[in-house]
Amino acid sequence: MSNTLLKIGLGVVTAWDTVTTVYGTSTILGTANLQIAISIAFALLLTAYLLRSIPIIKNPSDEIIPVGAKILWFLAILYDIFTAYTGNFDLVLGNIGGGQKIIISIGLTIFISSAPIGLSQLIFNTDSE
Amino acid sequence: MEFLKPRSKANKKLFDLITKICIELNIDESVAIHFISRDLERIYNNVHIDDIKLNQLENEIKKQLQEETDLKQEIEKKEALIKNLAIKITVLSASCDEKAELLENRRQELFNLTKKVNELNSSLNEIEKQKKKSAYELIIKNHAIKTKSNSSFKKINIILSFFTVIAIIIAIFLILHKRK
Numbered sequence: 338m339s340n341t342l343l344k345i346g347l348g349v350v351t352a353w354d355t356v357t358t359v360y361g362t363s364t365i366l367g368t369a370n371l372q373i374a375i376s377i378a379f380a381l382l383l384t385a386y387l388l389r390s391i392p393i394i395k396n397p398s399d400e401i402i403p404v405g406a407k408i409l410w411f412l413a414i415l416y417d418i419f420t421a422y423t424g425n426f427d428l429v430l431g432n433i434g435g436g437q438k439i440i441i442s443i444g445l446t447i448f449i450s451s452a453p454i455g456l457s458q459l460i461f462n463t464d465s466e
Numbered sequence: 467m468e469f470l471k472p473r474s475k476a477n478k479k480l481f482d483l484i485t486k487i488c489i490e491l492n493i494d495e496s497v498a499i500h501f502i503s504r505d506l507e508r509i510y511n512n513v514h515i516d517d518i519k520l521n522q523l524e525n526e527i528k529k530q531l532q533e534e535t536d537l538k539q540e541i542e543k544k545e546a547l548i549k550n551l552a553i554k555i556t557v558l559s560a561s562c563d564e565k566a567e568l569l570e571n572r573r574q575e576l577f578n579l580t581k582k583v584n585e586l587n588s589s590l591n592e593i594e595k596q597k598k599k600s601a602y603e604l605i606i607k608n609h610a611i612k613t614k615s616n617s618s619f620k621k622i623n624i625i626l627s628f629f630t631v632i633a634i635i636i637a638i639f640l641i642l643h644k645r646k
């Protein structure tokens with residue numbers, strides 16, 4: 338039961354991570370309708386990719402596609418960190434000022450960016466059942 | 467004229483020669499002896515021997531001879547020492563050869579052990595790789611089974627999809643709100 342609750346909790350945070358990804362991408366691409374649609378598609382793709390973190394990281398194969406997937410995963414997590422930071426900075430901490438805003442934003446970014454990986458661990462880990 | 471008395475064979479020869487000369491020149495033997503002795507005396511008086519220098523030279527020679535003896539003794543001692551050292555070097559060289567051989571054997575043993583360790587390490591890596599592969603396959607298979615049979619997993623999937631849809635709506639709302 339607690340495992341299910343944890344999954345739901347991490348799912349909520351992952352959903353927020355998706356929001357920040359859509360927002361962060363739209364700040365780069367622009368806020369026209371097409372750009373918003375692309376941002377949404379990209380954010381869904383990124384979230385789906387991060388939800389498969391465990392199979393991607395734990396794949397022991399040395400072939401080009403699994404290795405390439407690992408490199409892409411690393412780039413994806415970097416991009417997710419960037420968008421989470423931008424999203425939290427603008428959307429959540431809009432009214433707080435100074436260095437405090439940056440520190441809280443970094444903390445939230447770490448928490449939010451690790452949520453899809455944690456959820457992936459819960460979904461794919463055989464010991465968690 | 468005491469020294470001119472015939473004391474030996476050589477002196478006799480000398481006197482025979484004087485007698486012969488006196489007969490040939492037809493002079494008295496005593497006259498010839500007188501002149502010869504006078505000439506010999508003059509020669510003797512002209513010869514100056516420096517006894518002090520002679521003694522010094524004798525001492526110098528004696529000293530040199532002593533030094534030579536000392537040096538010979540020293541050389542003999544050194545030769546004995548060198549012989550001893552040569553014997554010791556031979557013994558040590560033999561010991562060194564023995565140790566080198568021992569060391570070579572140890573090196574060979576170490577090489578063989580390293581080879582075995584490398585082989586073991588390689589097989590261990592292979593086992594580790596197989597283990598990772600098996601773990602990965604287990605994750606995938608387990609997930610596939612869960613996806614098919616577990617109803618709670620399906621519920622979680624539905625909830626996650628719902629959250630994602632909500633998230634997308636919120637994101638659109640926020641972007642549009644910011645655009646205005």
